[in-house]
Amino acid sequence: MARELLEGNMAMAEAAIRAGVQAYFGYPITPQTELLEWMAKRMPELGRAFVQAESEVAAINMVYGAACTGVRVMSSSSSPGVSLMMEGLSYIAGTELPVVLIDVVRGGPGLGNIAPSQGDYNQIVHGGGHGDYHPIVLAPASVQEAVDLVVLAFDLAEKYRSIVVVLADGNIGQMMEPVELPEMQPVERPIPDWAVRGCEGRGRRVLSSIYIKPEEEEVTNLRLLQRWQTVQDNEIRYREYFMDDAEIVVLGYGTAGRIAFSAVRQARAEGIPVGLFRPVSLSPYPYAQVKAIAQRAKAMLVVEMNTGQMLDDVLRAVEGKVPVEFYGRLGGVVPYPDEILDEIRRIARGPISIGVDPRQAWMKRLSQLIMN
Amino acid sequence: MTDATVQVVYSRPKALTDTPTTYCPGCTHGVAHRLIAEVLDEMGIVGKTIGVAPVGCSVFAYNFFECDFVEAAHGRAPAMATGIKRVLPDRIVFTYQGDGDLASIGMAEIMHASARGENITVIFINNAIYGMTGGQMAPTTLPGQKTTSSPLGRDVEQAGFPVRMAEVLATMEGTGYSVRRSLHDPKNVRLAKKAIRTAFEVQKRGLGFSIVELLSTCPTNWGMTPVEALKWVEEHMLPVFPLGDYKVSPAVAEIKI
Numbered sequence A: 001m002a003r004e005l006l007e008g009n010m011a012m013a014e015a016a017i018r019a020g021v022q023a024y025f026g027y028p029i030t031p032q033t034e035l036l037e038w039m040a041k042r043m044p045e046l047g048r049a050f051v052q053a054e055s056e057v058a059a060i061n062m063v064y065g066a067a068c069t070g071v072r073v074m075s076s077s078s079s080p081g082v083s084l085m086m087e088g089l090s091y092i093a094g095t096e097l098p099v100v101l102i103d104v105v106r107g108g109p110g111l112g113n114i115a116p117s118q119g120d121y122n123q124i125v126h127g128g129g130h131g132d133y134h135p136i137v138l139a140p141a142s143v144q145e146a147v148d149l150v151v152l153a154f155d156l157a158e159k160y161r162s163i164v165v166v167l168a169d170g171n172i173g174q175m176m177e178p179v180e181l182p183e184m185q186p187v188e189r190p191i192p193d194w195a196v197r198g199c200e201g202r203g204r205r206v207l208s209s210i211y212i213k214p215e216e217e218e219v220t221n222l223r224l225l226q227r228w229q230t231v232q233d234n235e236i237r238y239r240e241y242f243m244d245d246a247e248i249v250v251l252g253y254g255t256a257g258r259i260a261f262s263a264v265r266q267a268r269a270e271g272i273p274v275g276l277f278r279p280v281s282l283s284p285y286p287y288a289q290v291k292a293i294a295q296r297a298k299a300m301l302v303v304e305m306n307t308g309q310m311l312d313d314v315l316r317a318v319e320g321k322v323p324v325e326f327y328g329r330l331g332g333v334v335p336y337p338d339e340i341l342d343e344i345r346r347i348a349r350g351p352i353s354i355g356v357d358p359r360q361a362w363m364k365r366l367s368q369l370i371m372n
Numbered sequence B: 001m002t003d004a005t006v007q008v009v010y011s012r013p014k015a016l017t018d019t020p021t022t023y024c025p026g027c028t029h030g031v032a033h034r035l036i037a038e039v040l041d042e043m044g045i046v047g048k049t050i051g052v053a054p055v056g057c058s059v060f061a062y063n064f065f066e067c068d069f070v071e072a073a074h075g076r077a078p079a080m081a082t083g084i085k086r087v088l089p090d091r092i093v094f095t096y097q098g099d100g101d102l103a104s105i106g107m108a109e110i111m112h113a114s115a116r117g118e119n120i121t122v123i124f125i126n127n128a129i130y131g132m133t134g135g136q137m138a139p140t141t142l143p144g145q146k147t148t149s150s151p152l153g154r155d156v157e158q159a160g161f162p163v164r165m166a167e168v169l170a171t172m173e174g175t176g177y178s179v180r181r182s183l184h185d186p187k188n189v190r191l192a193k194k195a196i197r198t199a200f201e202v203q204k205r206g207l208g209f210s211i212v213e214l215l216s217t218c219p220t221n222w223g224m225t226p227v228e229a230l231k232w233v234e235e236h237m238l239p240v241f242p243l244g245d246y247k248v249s250p251a252v253a254e255i256k257i
């Protein structure tokens, strides 16, 4: 299939359409709006449902209703809008419905700004709505990968009756790159046996997140956890670059991972034995792989566009076996490859010691950098 | 007496399940449920209907109806109904909502469902109080009415005025049918049923958003006997919430039942 030049938001929208999304509900917010606009044009011309909701609260509850009918449904938004969706996401999780959400993260907290950020890692990967559940979270580092992950998201959502979040950032959403779009899949798909569509010819069905008896909610929570363990066993995804002989390993996801890749390539050209590990599934997180890296690497560098939210997951996997350093830019500031290259060089010059809090050390360095 | 002389004059509608009620004695939620069920039976649409239950005393509405049901978050039933109806436009989708659910936390969702002319039916139970959470002030609580969160009576200077949703929603172009009825005596119950039937007919014909507001009782949280509560509706609620047809679009006026 021919490659075409597309903006990330539009490419993700078209990918969802080709994956057979039958209903889209959203609300405008930068840097995600082009996705909604693409849907506004394409969905009606294909005879599919599109509604610009009155708020993200309404949008996610429309998604909730549409998901009950057993078809492929989605929404998209950016940080403040996703905060508003947390109630609905929790209900969707509690009702065990397949739903895809694209979150094009921007700088925060609060109104923040509209620049690319990874500040919502914890909100999406570890937090979210109330109650005990896990969404699947996938982080693309290019427009092509965003397209591929959107298609995968629908498959995983259906397979595990789960929420799947494609966690992008303003960079992925708004940059243009050549992409190969997937084939158009049919929207007519088998309707699952739990879907609510009117009880003609069968017994009535109820879809709900209510389990008023704690004993029944406990069973439900346990079922969710068991399903989650299956997800953990089967859906870990990551990419490795120059890892075979790497003594220093850089870890980063999404845009930060991609920028780190440029730095790693330059460092390799300088003869530094450095590699890149880029988690693609942030939830489930590749703990075992990071743990294995910690057994053989001499040092690790975590790069993020936040204050070290994934860093905590890395430290948990590393268990102090190897020195870990951190480099982050904040609030919508995107690091340059040179900044990361300098970090790699500094680590290559060594020695860095175990036991130093990587976040504390980085804060000192960053303060010096940005106060100048 | 021989069998031939036995005549069934009253029985449970087919659209209601054989489930003991969970509502308090004297509460009119049960009456409203029955009227909806009778209408579903008469129209023969149980198999095509999807109900959306609210958060409130009727959170378990899905236990009582023979049709498919989903359970919404507090106030979000119109949004959830929108999602269902947009995917399945040939099904009948209705929400069943209390006054806290519809006129407080869910105000945005109900207004915009109406603004979009969403082809759904809303049965709105106005009992002037939050029943489920134990009798707090609702957006429909009357001026001076005592509740657990307006213990001295609703002070309009502090807590504002009751919201009249049938009138408000009648101002919206997307609304085809907006009326208020009451469940406080047999005559009004009959009128309420006719309105519910009309509202479902509006949806069946694709004539836009339809809502029936039903004045209802909450003897438990009002601190009254069921009979006193019915009288209280008549004496105190009717003056604040006048019964009437607030919007019947010309196309809806043509419907003959």
Ligand SMILES: Cc1ncc(C[n+]2csc(CCOP(=O)(O)OP(=O)(O)O)c2C)c(N)n1
Pocket (backbone or CB within 6 Å): B055, B056, B057, B058, B074, B097, B098, B099, B100, B101, B102, B125, B127, B129, B130, B131, B132, B133, B138
């Ligand atoms: C987001 C959220 N806020 C608050 C509640 C608690 N709550 C449950 S029912 C209810 C009030 C329901 O009152 P109403 O809609 O008037 O229905 P009724 O119980 O009187 O039938 C509230 C506040 C909730 N479940 N969810």
